[in-house]
Amino acid sequence: MDFDVVIIGSGPAGGMAAVQCAEAGLKTVLLEKVDLPRRKVCAGGVVKRAIQLLPNDLDYPIESVCDTVELRLHDPETSFKEHREDLVTMVDRAKFDYSIIQYAEKKGAQIFDGVEVKSVQPHENHVEIVTAEKTYTTAYLILAEGANARIANCFWDDDRVLAPALESEVMLPPEKLAEFQGIARFDFDVISSGYTWVFPKKDHISVGIGHFSTKKAGLNKIFDAYKQQLGLTGEYEERNRKGYVIPIKPRQAPYMKQRMILVGDAAGFADPITAEGFTYALKSGIEAGNAIVKGNNPDEVFELYHEAIKEDVVQELNVISKLSKPFYFSQKIRKILFKRYGERLCRGMANVIEGKQTYHKALSKHDFIARLVLGSN
Ligand SMILES: Cc1cc2nc3c(=O)[nH]c(=O)nc-3n(C[C@H](O)[C@H](O)[C@H](O)COP(=O)(O)OP(=O)(O)OC[C@H]3O[C@@H](n4cnc5c(N)ncnc54)[C@H](O)[C@@H]3O)c2cc1C
16 A cells, blocks of 8 residues: 555645644645645635634744624615624635645645546555556545545535636735725625625735526626726736636535545535635545544544534535525525624624634524524424
8 A cells, every 4th residue: 555545635625634644644645736836716715713723833924814804785885894803814825725735744744746636446445546647555535626526526426516706816006905904895785696705915905706506697797897896997907817616515425435535625615605615624624634543444434524524514514505595595685684684694704703603503592593494404
């Protein structure tokens, strides 16, 4: 056997899985198809509860820190703000992800970048991983290949829902940037089933749009109109406008089959209302690594992993997925909700960001609403 663990993908899920396994002394290799550090379409907002999952001594560059979250509607102008320390840390994805990878390498993981996994063949006692150059054998394989999940889809039905999103960087002079500094801003009435955002960085803002419906929306056009609304005229250079998808519904369990474990976006682990993926990618990566470290055989690894992600990942995401349906169903309903409960929604969002509250725990206190939204579950 070449390795105890092979991990496909160098995002936060794969990176943290590599840290866990290497730290425990397992012979660990991480394969990444592009050269590192690699770009990833992302707004780079890491919420406080995700930061809390990172190793204390991990050093990563920070673009800016937001102590405020703001939820907005334009028609008529309505805004709700909640201020708390360090709610969202803004990072450059390429640098942030690479910091985790370098940390894993220090712990003993081998990192092979520019190596694409072409196919995978599971056997009773090992898994075979085929790349253009070589074939590797491993006791366990962690699939952290992100939303695309080409390898995972060979073994699992793809019942995730993939929501399109668009993001770009608008370069701003300090006086214009000051308008946005310190605030993670979400606008909920620019697009009917989704939201737009402004996340401030050092010398630019990340502007983006997420569309949580399968209907066509013409995202580029809406995106241009949003920029106008924000006063981002042609004088400000826009860079790297790119689209990608975010999973807004987790796959059906099981998340492990034949010595292969699914984590992060490949498993469909992202928040179906905010599209926040870091918390779930980090958490599932850590728990997959832990399960392999602690389990004495595949059955034990299976049990340990599913138990560890049952409540705070799978149950939580299934609850949010159900809540997202009425929330994104109608712009009218959303406006009424915001007018009536805007302050509470904003406070609740800050509680979730800080890790003080989860949707399923909040809902369990309201039996009637829980039954209405979740049915008999
Ligand atoms: C526009 C946009 C904005 C977002 N903004 C935020 C945000 O602000 N905050 C937040 O929390 N989340 C955000 N997300 C979601 C977040 O980016 C994802 O949830 C997160 O990246 C998932 O991490 P991951 O480790 O599962 O996968 P990824 O980070 O996607 O990493 C997967 C890696 O696997 C590699 N790979 C794939 N196939 C192979 C193969 N066959 N062989 C070798 N390597 C392979 C890929 O190259 C990639 O590097 C955003 C997403 C989008 C699309």
